[in-house]
Amino acid sequence: VNDHVGQANISTIYINSEDPKVFNEFAEINKEKQGYYKLLNLKLQRNVVFGSLTSMTREQRGKIVLEFLTDLFIEANADLHVGTLTSNWCRLVDEMRLALGKLIPFYTPENIYKTDWQ
Template sequence: LYGACSSSTPDCFFLPITNCSIPSKVDGNQTIKINANTGHWPKPILPPIFQNRTFNWYRAQLLFYLMRYKPETLAHVQNTIALYFKSPSIDFHHPYIAVYVRRSDKVRSREMSQAYTLKQYFDLFDADARRANISIIYINSEDEQVFNEFAQINKEKQDYYKLLNIPVQRNVVFGSLIHMKSEQRRKIILEFLSDLFIEANADLHVGTLTSNWCRLVDEMRLVLGKTIPFYTPENKLLMDWRRRK
């Protein structure tokens, strides 16, 4: 999964969890390792200032910490933005809206009840985007057809929207990713991390919460303080889908 990186761990792309080493003994006592899996901490002690935080808040904070980009990763993302967006920083494009359209295997596996057209996404946010004077849009999808749909929609809207886009390999899902050669996987992962950076920093975000990717982006945005509504054409969350199985 981590390409040709020698460590074969998330440290290939993200900062290490800690730079501290674990001594074999402390004050003459042998240290032991305890797996912090679910069930080991039935009554966690929470810092008083965070007593009223939800489980999702804690999960989002932990995820954000674990996925802090290494300087090399961040430099790659910023160079990608500078190359394809014709500006040195994503900050020059605010305000913008990011749209993630998930289809393919999610529909085949019935995690998504259907594949939604791009127009169904646009119908959710178009009025709000216009009221907020947002005309820049970033679209991410594994389905190349989505960009043809955008061209038609934008034509009907008198070219109101300016498209931001990174030319990446499409039709990549987890099943195909893990069967790629190591160098190709690394390239795809860096493309994913570029997408993640752009979507997490968007002023508005649109997607489907049955998608692991959209939930990841949503949690990243929560930590960044972006608490505005999430636009989705689905009428259920993942927990609803699980409950019915």
């Protein structure tokens, strides 16, 4: 993994996870790299579904939409986006990144990177 990261000149990483262990693991790896990587993540209201939006005030809905758009912008523009291929949100981010001309080096369970596919 580190060879691919070094070749890609990656310094800002957005990790899309709700699991605190993931961020702790990243912090440990980053210690080994003397803090080279900048981790981007936002503390947002999670698990917002359409039904819950209808019961919110206009201001609350506006805040949620602004949080979503901010998250999408930062995530799409980070050097590397880390997420799961089964998440609709992560797939949206991947599509945005492709539209911005960013490389998406998918890592698969088969230990193959998309950048290795010919």
